[in-house]
Amino acid sequence: MRVVLSIAVALAATAAQAAPKPMIAVTWDDLPAHSALPPGVTRVEIAADLLKASADAKAPAFGFINGVQTERERASTPVLKMWREAGQPLGNHTWSHPNLAALTPDQFTAEIAQNEPMLKDLMGDKDWRWLRYPFLSEGDTPEKRLAVRQWLAANHYKIASVxxxxxxxxxxxxxARCMAKGDTAAVAALEQRFLDGAAAVADRSRAMAKALYGQDIPYVLLMHAGAFDARMTPRLFKLYQDKGFGFTTLETAQKHPFYQTDMDPSLPPQPTTLETAMKAKGLPAPPNPVDLKALENFCR
Incomplete structure (x- = not known):
């Protein structure tokens, strides 16, 4: 009996070791400047903290830029060179972060093109032809979505999924509000909500992937280059590692078949989020565990 039990334990351990680690590609939107600044914090400090946390965790950090911010907040401009000097890539998040639903396809693609000279200068001969849609919006009509995707395909872009x-x-x-008021209890509550939300959403994404594929897919995580993100990223990365995740590049993650129509926008559009893929198969998506309403009331 003991021998049988020992064999079973050994087989279980071997299976656990053989199971591939679920992987996350971490992407950062809104470089070089996102959201409000707490007192005494600079964009350069935020970027330095994000890059250090990424290096410490060996988590590649693909950044997506809005070039207009170098005009609106000139002190943020060094962030983009810092990102490149750290060996991290940059892609296109449009010039001024408009919602495609509010523009024509031509207006929107002009926004993408306006960002390109800056990306060419920063990236040199490296691949910068990745688009992250602002607000993750591909427009308000199928025709608009298709028109922009055709432009992206013609201009050799890939779409950064989420x-x-x-x-x-x-x-x-x-x-930023809570720090301005010196409300340390509220900041601690925000920290807990941030980590709890990240953990719950990681479980939710895995549940949807397993419902669709019977196993994990490589996940593309959307983050933003804000002050609270910089404060929390070391703890966030540890949370993911403690949950068994590893980190990978965006390009590697999106080699999975789930991302095929974002890697080649000339293909007929298919669901490109786990939620829409679930809906397309008639499966219910788990509810979103993050309570955005509660966050609005902090430190008012």
């Missing part, structure tokens, strides 16, 4: 997001952007403004 298969994991816990609305980290929504924590940055409350954090």
């Amino acid at each position: 298969t994991m997001t816990f609305d980290d952007w929504a924590f940055n403004e409350p954090y």
